[in-house]
Each structure stands twice: as C-alpha cells, then as structure tokens.
Amino acid sequence: VVPILIDCDTGIDDALALLYAAAHGADLRACTVTHGNVPVPAGARNTLTVLDVAGLDTVPVHTGATRPLAQPLDVAHHVHGEDGLGDAGVTWSPRSPAGDLAPAEIVRLARAHPGELTLVAIGPLTNLGIALLLEPRLPELVDRVVVMGGAVGVPGNVTEYGEANVWHDPEAAQLVVDAAWDVVFVGLETTMPHPMSPDVLRRIEAGTDPRARFAWAILQCYLDFYEERLGVRSCVPHDALAVAVALDPELATYRTVPAFVETGRGPTRGTLVADLRPGSADAGADATAAGIIRIVETFDIDTFHERLLKS
Ligand code: BDR
Ligand code: CA
Numbered sequence: 001v002v003p004i005l006i007d008c009d010t011g012i013d014d015a016l017a018l019l020y021a022a023a024h025g026a027d028l029r030a031c032t033v034t035h036g037n038v039p040v041p042a043g044a045r046n047t048l049t050v051l052d053v054a055g056l057d058t059v060p061v062h063t064g065a066t067r068p069l070a071q072p073l074d075v076a077h078h079v080h081g082e083d084g085l086g087d088a089g090v091t092w093s094p095r096s097p098a099g100d101l102a103p104a105e106i107v108r109l110a111r112a113h114p115g116e117l118t119l120v121a122i123g124p125l126t127n128l129g130i131a132l133l134l135e136p137r138l139p140e141l142v143d144r145v146v147v148m149g150g151a152v153g154v155p156g157n158v159t160e161y162g163e164a165n166v167w168h169d170p171e172a173a174q175l176v177v178d179a180a181w182d183v184v185f186v187g188l189e190t191t192m193p194h195p196m197s198p199d200v201l202r203r204i205e206a207g208t209d210p211r212a213r214f215a216w217a218i219l220q221c222y223l224d225f226y227e228e229r230l231g232v233r234s235c236v237p238h239d240a241l242a243v244a245v246a247l248d249p250e251l252a253t254y255r256t257v258p259a260f261v262e263t264g265r266g267p268t269r270g271t272l273v274a275d276l277r278p279g280s281a282d283a284g285a286d287a288t289a290a291g292i293i294r295i296v297e298t299f300d301i302d303t304f305h306e307r308l309l310k311s
Contacts, residue, residue: 002143004117005028007031007121007122007123009038011085011122012081012218013122015085018031018243019311020311021054022051023310024310029117030062031061032105035123037075038080038083048093048097053214057093062097062105063100064100069126070170071169086222103131115142119142119144121145121148121165124168145176145183146184146186147242148242150188150272151189152274156271160267161268166272170270178291182287183294187296189295192236194304198234201219204309256281257294
C-alpha cells in the first residue's frame, strides 16, 4: 500500500471518491483543499465531514489556495448545492483543519516519503501548481500523479472545450502538465461515457449502512443536475474514477501524449490540448518528460462499479 494524498474541492463526486478511497484500503496521509466546487472553508468542512463518515476521522485536512492564480474565484453551487454536499442536511464534522498551507503540506509529505507518494488531484490544480513552485524537486520526490481533469476530444463541461478542474486554473494546470513527472489525466473523455446505471443507483439507494445513506442523500442534488443534461436520472462520478485509477492503475490502459493547457484569454482558455496524431509521442516515450502526460485509453467500468458499491 502506497502513501497517498488527495487534493480536493469537496463536492459530491469528490465525496464519492473519498468514500471509495476509504473502502479500498488507501493509505491516505492527508487531504488538501482547493477552491473549486465551493470556496475553501466550505470545501474543508465538507472534506472533514466525508472523512468522518468514511471512518477516516484521523486523516488531517489542510486548507490551501482560496482562488486561482490568474483569474477570479468561480464556484459550482448549481452542480453541488449551496453547501457543496447537495444541501442534504448532513451533520457537519466537529473537526477543524490541521493547517492552512496545503501546498507546503504536499511538499512536506513528498519529502517525508521520497519516491513513494501518489498525489491525486480531484479539484482545480492551484495547490499542486504552488507546491511545484515551492519545491522544484517535487517531480522527483513523488511517485506518480493522477488528476481528474481535461476533456480530450470531447466537449467541455464549463465551456465548449474546457473541463472544470483545468478551466478553473489554467496556469496551475499548465505547471502540472509541464512538470517532469508521471501524470495521468482522467478526463471527461473517460468519465462522461460512464454515468451510473439504474442498477448501481438502486443498489446505493438500498444500502443500509451510514456511508450508503450519506451517499444517497448527497447524490439527489447531483442527480437533479445531471438529469437535465443526460435526459435520464443518472450522474457521473468523475472524481471517483480518478481515485480508482490512482489506487489500481490496472483498471485502465493509457496513452502517452504531448499536451499543453491553453492559457490565452480567448474562448479556448482552460482547454487541455493533447496531440493525438499517430506517433505524436514515440512508442515507449518517457511519460515522465515535461509536457508529456498520459490519458486513459480504456477503463474497466464493471470492476469500478463493483468496487464503488463496496464503498
Ligand atoms: C470535475 O469538476 C468538479 O465539478 C467535479 O468535482 C470534478 O472534479 C469534473 O469536471
Ligand atoms: Ca472535484
């Protein structure tokens, strides 16, 4: 079991991702909180609350960047509810954050476990970007990075091309793409084809333990949002797919591609652009090179659903 740190903007699908991590034996050393779905104080409260429900009430939570590097804060209450957990009336954790310097905590944990840490980012990439600026050796210090972000070759979910986590802080996302580390972007091209099936939803609804009751309660708001878009009562648990890939890389197959983030001020700002031409990254290309990322080619959705239901 490898040490893991999850940077999140909790959020309904972030909550499912944390429940998944807890149920599947993740050695979760800390959660760091970024702006994104909700402002950081709400994200921290939500993260602490979900960790408590998941039985991870000793995992420390550190708050971090309260806004993107080069654009104003923008949140997604229309997706995740006013409180970020679907306005389901959950009981908040009595805990408080352990610290307020998330990027420094990312660096500290990476230094404490050189070559071992898996970094998972399921919110905008501001904390990771700042951590890279604080410690230029961060790419050598962490083992690998898994990001939920991007929309390669498919429509965005904030703009025509932009996926939320990349769009919310393009400059930080570019720092993450440019770092010389093994980074997998699990994007909308991987998550959107896999809305939760009626059977999976029924089984969560039928669950009797507190985690299932919690998940079903917060999901209602998310289901409302997606029902309008998908035309059926379902939803896409984006962040849980990224955590699943982080815990078990074998759930997916990958393609190594050159990429960059559009940081211009035009309509394509916040797009993750990947070069998909055959041979764009030579066979065996070094996935850890700067400007080279991995994207997901195939994802084992059946195994994922089985495991999600055991969360
Ligand atoms: C991502 O954006 C957020 O709304 C979700 O929590 C997920 O991390 C999907 O684009
Ligand atoms: Ca998220």
